[in-house]
Amino acid sequence: xxxxxxxxxxxxxxxxxxxxxxxxxxxxxAEGATxxxxxxxxxxxxxxxxxxxxxRPVDVTxxxxxxxxxxxxxxxxxxxxxxxxxxxxxxxxxxxxEVEEKEYDLLxxxxxxxxxxxxxxxxxxxxxxxxxxxxxxxxxxxxxGGARIPLYHAAKGAVRLMTKADAATYAKAxxxxxxxxxxxxxxxLSKSLSAGRSPDAxxxxxxxxxxxxxxxxxxxxxxAYAVLYLACDESRFVTGTELVVDGGYTAV
Numbered sequence: 001x002x003x004x005x006x007x008x009x010x011x012x013x014x015x016x017x018x019x020x021x022x023x024x025x026x027x028x029x030a031e032g033a034t035x036x037x038x039x040x041x042x043x044x045x046x047x048x049x050x051x052x053x054x055x056r057p058v059d060v061t062x063x064x065x066x067x068x069x070x071x072x073x074x075x076x077x078x079x080x081x082x083x084x085x086x087x088x089x090x091x092x093x094x095x096x097x098e099v100e101e102k103e104y105d106l107l108x109x110x111x112x113x114x115x116x117x118x119x120x121x122x123x124x125x126x127x128x129x130x131x132x133x134x135x136x137x138x139x140x141x142x143x144x145g146g147a148r149i150p151l152y153h154a155a156k157g158a159v160r161l162m163t164k165a166d167a168a169t170y171a172k173a174x175x176x177x178x179x180x181x182x183x184x185x186x187x188x189l190s191k192s193l194s195a196g197r198s199p200d201a202x203x204x205x206x207x208x209x210x211x212x213x214x215x216x217x218x219x220x221x222x223x224a225y226a227v228l229y230l231a232c233d234e235s236r237f238v239t240g241t242e243l244v245v246d247g248g249y250t251a252v
Contacts, residue, residue, distance in 0.1 A: 005232040007032030010077045012070070014038045014060055014118055015087030019187040020137070023220035024084055024227050031228060033082065036073050038118075060087045060114030063121075070121040079129045082231045083122040085115040085136045085159075091152040099151060111155040112162070119166060123175060131174030135230045136163045138179040140246050160242060167240030176239040178230045183246025184208045185218045213248030 011028050015021045016037035025035045038058035056073060059065040074080050091107035092099045115136055126132030141149070142156030160179050167177040209217065226245045229235050244250060 002030045002032070004032040005228060005234065006082065009033045009081035009231070010073070010079050011035045011082035011084065011231065012038055012073060012080055012118075012122065013084040013086055014058065014114070016084070017055075020182070020185065020220045020223050021084070021086040023224040024086065027221070027224040027228050028082070028231065031232070033231075034077055036077070038069055038073075039087070060118055061109040063117050066117045067121050070118070070125065074125045080122050080125045081129075081132050083118060083132070083134045084227055084231070085118050085134065087114055087118075088137060091149065091155065093149050095147070096150050104151060107151055107155055108158075111152075112158045115159055115162060119162075119177075123166075123170060126170075126175045127173055132176075133231050133235075134166070134175065134177040135227050136160075136177070136179045138163070138181050138242070140181050140183045140244065140250050142179075143181060143242070143244070143250055163242075164240045171239055176230075176235070178235075178239060179242050180223060180226050180230070181242055181244045181246065181250075182223050183218060183244075183249040184212060185220060185223060187220060208249075211249055211252070212246070213252060216247070218245060218247060 006028055009032070011033040013021050013025050013028075013035060016025050016035075017039040021037070025037055029035045037055045039055065040057065040059060056069040057065075058069040070080065087110060089107060089110045091111070092103040119134055122132065122134065136159050138159040139152075139156040141153045142160040144153070146153050163177050163179040170177060209215070222245055226243050230238065230243060
């Protein structure tokens with residue numbers, strides 16, 4: 001049952017047209033937020049499900065695109081209270097010495113530069129209005145290393161430490177910055193990762209399941225409610241932290 005935990009707040013969700021981002025939009029909308037989906041344009045019909053505020057086309061790797069969209073959102077709705085940096089790509093599933101430069105550039109442009117640019121242009125408005133909450137989507141792969149997709153680990157690790165640095169930088173301005181670290185979640189992205197990591201995706205998925213103490217994979221809603229907590233005023237004393245939502249995967 002919705003309780004209006006973000007009632008009256010304006011939330012921007014990058015990569016919010018599908019998957020985890022779309023579910024975050026639905027939960028925040030149900031809890032009273034005005035949600036704006038910022039995405040490249042693919043899957044725009046899905047974004048309409050999150051609420052009346054709708055959609056802005058944004059390329060998170062391009063500063064002009066980000067600045068234009070965020071300024072327009074702030075002008076239209078009066079403020080930006082919540083930013084969810086959810087847009088991301090999985091990157092090349094191969095060891096570092098086999099990665100092409102263009103693959104590296106795309107991964108870090110979206111997963112790291114995109115977080116920085118969106119934070120930069122949301123913070124300008126949050127400073128003017130006296131506060132806000134930024135939630136960066138990292139991963140359990142940002143907490144541990146791994147042999148098969150090393151650059152994704154590096155990118156998500158960068159997001160984790162950018163989160164902490166920004167939290168320290170903006171704390172006195174009442175801007176909180178936290179990261180969420182999903183484990184194995186049932187999404188199209190996770191399915192593509194599973195397929196790429198092993199010729200037998202079913203066997204790979206079973207290995208992940210066997211390593212998850214709760215015995216099942218998570219859902220986008222599990223992540224959405226974690227984001228809701230960090231977005232709302234209940235977490236007003238929480239900044240610079242990592243909220244791990246992985247069914248115990250990193251505990252063993």
